[in-house]
Amino acid sequence: MSKKYLFDNPKNIKILLTFLFGSCLVLVIINFFVHKHAHFSWEEWSGFYAAYGFVACVGLVLAAKFILRKIVKRSEDYYD
């Protein structure tokens, strides 16, 4: 039963998280060295996409959890 799988070992989760945080950091650093050809002026700001992605997702989750769920959540037999 107690076969050990990949993520049963906390060390592997730590490696994965480190990889995620590391790649975020690398992407921000690379950002300064890449010439951008952009349609909009704000696309040229360093880290625009990073910031927008992060803010959008946090906003999405908070809005879904605290606003939408309050409005639309019903019990599973609501329509029965």
Added chain:
Amino acid sequence: MINVIPPGLIFIIGAFFVPLLKGRVQSVYLLLLPVLSFVNLIFIPEGTHGVISFLDYQIIFCRIDRLSLVWGYIFHIIAFLTILYGINMKKDNEFMAGLFYAGCAIGAVFSGDLISLFCFWEMMTIGSVLLIWARKTRKSINAGFRYALVHFFGGVILLVGIILYSYENGSIEFGYIGLNGLGSYFIFFGFGVNCAWPFLHSWLTDAYPESTILGTVFLSAFTTKTAVYVLARSFPGTEALIWIGTLMTAFPIFFAVIENDLRRVLSYSLINQVGFMVVGIGIGTELSINGTAAHAFAHILYKSLLFMSMGAVMYRTGKINATDLGGLYRTMPLTCIFCIVGAASISAFPLFSGFVSKSMVMSAAADKHLIITWFTLVFASAGVFHHSGIKIPFFAFFGHDSGIRTKEAPLNMLIAMGIAAALCIFIGAFPATLYSILPFPVDYVPYTMSHVISQLQLLMFSALAFTLLYLSAIYPSEIRALNVDADWLYRKGARGFLWLLENPLAWFGNQVKTTVFVTIPQAFVWFSRNPLMALKVAGNNMAIALFEESFTKEKVERIRTRIAEVLTDYPGDAIRYSHVGTTVIWVMGFLLAYLIIYIVSGRIAL
């Protein structure tokens, strides 16, 4: 004259032979059908074939051009993969319905006139309803009925539009329509129902998750994408579509975040992805129409792949709610990997198919400086990664350990998913192949340093947001619950409507019925038994009512008694006046009435 086999016909006719075959022969037959149909398709030269005259109209079953071919190719590929995916389940009825449905979708794509388009359109609804009912649960049967009602409603609107349009233009040719004239608005709306526009979308999220494992994979590919095709054909450059599409990309992701049924999460993200295509149609430039076609092609593959992987999970565990699943990577590693490939494709990671197709639409939006649309599309790209890219694989295969230890998916499912996954990666890594079949020449370059970096930033920081929210337990935990959507309007609204029918309206109807069919006829019957006596009673009554004051008491009393006597032995003996004078009075009355009518009608006519 028909000189070719119309594409789709092989599926439609082939479907009816499925139950006659058994075992291995049936499997081979099922897999050969799409291959045969595909070979037939590629040997038909571009142009218009299969024209027959019907009344005064030209029915065109086979219009092959670069736009219809994109959909034709992908529909064949996905039909083959879906059949391969389900071949072990031996469900004759599902294969029949699925083949019929796929054939009708292909038929609709290649029809060159509005009449045959409409016929295929409606037959598609029948096929898809049968796929939903194939689950045979009470929920699926009810959902199937709702699906049918919504689609037949849309079909009637479309039919009204086609009739008006052909009357206005004297032609039933299916080409560019554009929004002008009443008929075109009806057609536009009819297409929109199948395209799952906001507020018309809930048939999709309501019914798809209720279908069978195989049925949902079939359903996810055809209906909405056929609608995208007909919109791209007939309404390119219609500005309303930009806004409709923008809304479609944004609102479903909020629902997807809080949804528990993972196939329903995928249904919401399906609407979100179709939104990108609709925006592309609305912009209407060569780049954006190419983007729509490319995205439809890529989307059908990865969306089917995701539905297949969730279907495999359902097949092995019997469960599909995020609350019941988790930790399945341990025992279904290959399904997990294929699911992640699908997730990476829908999220548009570089080297996966979504990256090379979705960005064409976004570039086209930026070219036109559609700022609000552009911001929404970028938001939706982050959002779709969030719920389809992360949530689906995470809650099914990782997350909390549900303790379920099962077997890997059956071999044929793995092969089907493997091919779909390979195609997703192939399109992403070598986009030139896909670009070469698009309707217009492509000079779009997806792999620029700045595009790759900005897309990676968007996605990795979305992942970072998910991770931080999850670790800090702010991420909404999965709850066994139902989220109401626009279908509330007709699911609860219908009950309100029924209440209205059963109570106030039924009471009113009864009153009308008794008055018209009981009270009034009875009065007439009573009157006609002895009209003169009845008139006399009425006269007496009136006399009392009017002149009671001036009569003496005795006289009033006498009249009352007489009325009472008359009424007790009513109808009594008929009173007959036979005086000539009476007749003359009647004749004069009629002449007078005739004179009045003559004068009045003369005045009106003048």
